[in-house]
Amino acid sequence: MPPAxxxxxxxxxxxxxxxxxxxxxxxxxxxxxFRVDEESAGTRLDWFLxxxxxxxxxxxxxxxxxETLVRPGGGPTRPSAPVIAGETLIIxxxxxPEPPCPRTFGVxxxxxxxxxxxxxxxxxxxxxxxxxxxxxxxxxxxxxxxxGIQICHRLDRETSGVLVCARGKGPxxxxxxxxxxxxxxxxxxxxxxGRPPWPQVTAGDSGPAHVIDLAIGLTRxxxxxxxxxxxxxxxxxxxxxxxxxxxxxxxxxxxRCVPLSGRQHQIRAHLAAVGFPIVGDKxxxxxxxxxxxxxxGGLSAELLxxxxxxxxxxxxxxxxxxxxxxxxxxxxxxxxxxxLADHLTATP
Numbered sequence: 001m002p003p004a005x006x007x008x009x010x011x012x013x014x015x016x017x018x019x020x021x022x023x024x025x026x027x028x029x030x031x032x033x034f035r036v037d038e039e040s041a042g043t044r045l046d047w048f049l050x051x052x053x054x055x056x057x058x059x060x061x062x063x064x065x066x067e068t069l070v071r072p073g074g075g076p077t078r079p080s081a082p083v084i085a086g087e088t089l090i091i092x093x094x095x096x097p098e099p100p101c102p103r104t105f106g107v108x109x110x111x112x113x114x115x116x117x118x119x120x121x122x123x124x125x126x127x128x129x130x131x132x133x134x135x136x137x138x139x140x141x142x143x144x145x146x147x148g149i150q151i152c153h154r155l156d157r158e159t160s161g162v163l164v165c166a167r168g169k170g171p172x173x174x175x176x177x178x179x180x181x182x183x184x185x186x187x188x189x190x191x192x193x194g195r196p197p198w199p200q201v202t203a204g205d206s207g208p209a210h211v212i213d214l215a216i217g218l219t220r221x222x223x224x225x226x227x228x229x230x231x232x233x234x235x236x237x238x239x240x241x242x243x244x245x246x247x248x249x250x251x252x253x254x255x256r257c258v259p260l261s262g263r264q265h266q267i268r269a270h271l272a273a274v275g276f277p278i279v280g281d282k283x284x285x286x287x288x289x290x291x292x293x294x295x296x297g298g299l300s301a302e303l304l305x306x307x308x309x310x311x312x313x314x315x316x317x318x319x320x321x322x323x324x325x326x327x328x329x330x331x332x333x334x335x336x337x338x339x340l341a342d343h344l345t346a347t348p
Contacts, residue, residue: 028095030132033088039218041085045069048083051218054228055130055295068093098134099298105136108162109332113171113325115149116332121160121311121339125151130295140165148172153179156265158280161188161316161334166324174324179262185320188257188267189246189336191313191343192276193285195253200245209258212241212270216263226288230269239263241270249347252279256317267314279343280309313340 034052043051049061056064062079069077070090083089106118117136124131132138140149150172152164164184166172178184201207217236219229240260247254253276257267268284271277277285282294286307294303299310318333 028133030093030095030127032091032093032127032132034091035088036083036085038085040083042082044079045077045081045083045089046079047222049089051228053128054226055292064091064093095132098131101131101134103134103139105139106334108334109330113167114175114323114330115144115165115167116319116330117163117165118334119155119160119163119316121158121315121337124157125155125163128157131157136163150176152176153184155316156268156312156314158311159314159316160311160337160340162186162319162332163316164319164321164332171324175321178321178324182260182262183322186259186316187318188259189315189317189340190255190257190267190271191252191279191340192255192271193252193279194276195248195251196243196245196255196274196276198243198245198255200247201256207244209242209244211260212243212274213238214270214273215239216266216269216273218264224288226283226291228265229283229288230263230265232273237261237263239266239270241267243271247344249344252344252347254344268312279313280307281312281314282307285312309339309343311339313343315340 034049036048040048040051045065046058046061049065050056050058053061065077065079068091070092071077071087072090073084073087075081075084075087101122101124102120103123105120105123107115108118109116119125119136123136124134125136127135127137137151148168150166150169152166152172152175155161155163164175166175198210199208214232215234215236215238216230217233219231238261242258242260244256245253246256259266265284268278268281272281272284279285283291290303290307304310315336316334317336318331320329320331322328323330
């Protein structure tokens with residue numbers, strides 16, 4: 001089937017300002033589930049949740065543990081209790097108003113087994129402390145009810161572009177396995193501050209590249225304000241990102257990035273670590289305090305003037321993978337969003 005180009009239907013609540021209310025106008029009851037990965041095993045319960053809900057204070061998280069946390073396996077719920085790899089922690093609470101965000105998405109390709117969407121910047125993929133109903137997962141279930149749509153990899157909320165989904169458990173298992181085995185080629189475009197001295201290529205040209213080879217891992221600083229930040233750590237698994245210059249635009253540069261490994265925040269952390277952070281990246285370009293300020297109080301005019309863009313300038317531009325049914329190579333591309341293209345042309 002040729003690539004599709006339609007978008008999800010509009011509603012009378014396009015930014016999801018009333019999505020937390022039921023048909024009677026009362027707050028819904030929601031559950032948030034957090035599965036403990038191997039890397040987090042043995043971490044204190046409050047520290048694990050702080051990593052998952054970084055905008056909340058340690059005191060607030062400890063209150064949540066006391067009041068609304070459920071451990072289905074029966075483990076202790078004191079804040080200092082260790083978490084166990086593979087267990088799922090559940091927080092139950094009344095839904096609250098969610099920040100406004102885009103509630104439409106484009107479809108770049110679809111057939112009986114695969115759905116590739118064009119995610120807008122600002123739309124979270126999965127539920128988090130702030131978002132539950134305004135997520136791509138929720139929108140997919142509303143638009144394709146009963147089709148068992150599963151998202152096969154991850155994109156940060158502020159990252160736009162290509163995202164691969166599967167229809168049904170069989171295709172999902174095959175595609176997720178391909179991502180885990182690094183059998184999928186992903187290409188990103190990023191606008192970075194400065195003028196990197198990397199090889200420059202023209203559109204459609206693979207050409208020579210520079211490889212950022214820097215092991216990164218979650219910060220282990222117990223006093224860090226933002227626990228999800230990735231830092232250079234020699235004891236972490238290796239991480240490599242292939243980078244090339246596409247074009248220079250005054251004080252910023254458009255670069256092409258191909259991750260050769262799959263670490264969390266890899267491109268953002270790598271570009272910042274070598275001195276060319278992504279424009280608009282509150283955490284890696286501006287630090288914990290700016291990130292926390294944006295999370296807690298939103299983007300004031302003053303803060304937006306400082307960080308330049310409301311979302312970080314990272315775009316998943318293309319993806320290449322083997323079709324889960326036919327094995328045919330599928331390549332899907334997403335054009336650079338107008339907000340990022342406009343920023344390039346407007347930069348002196």
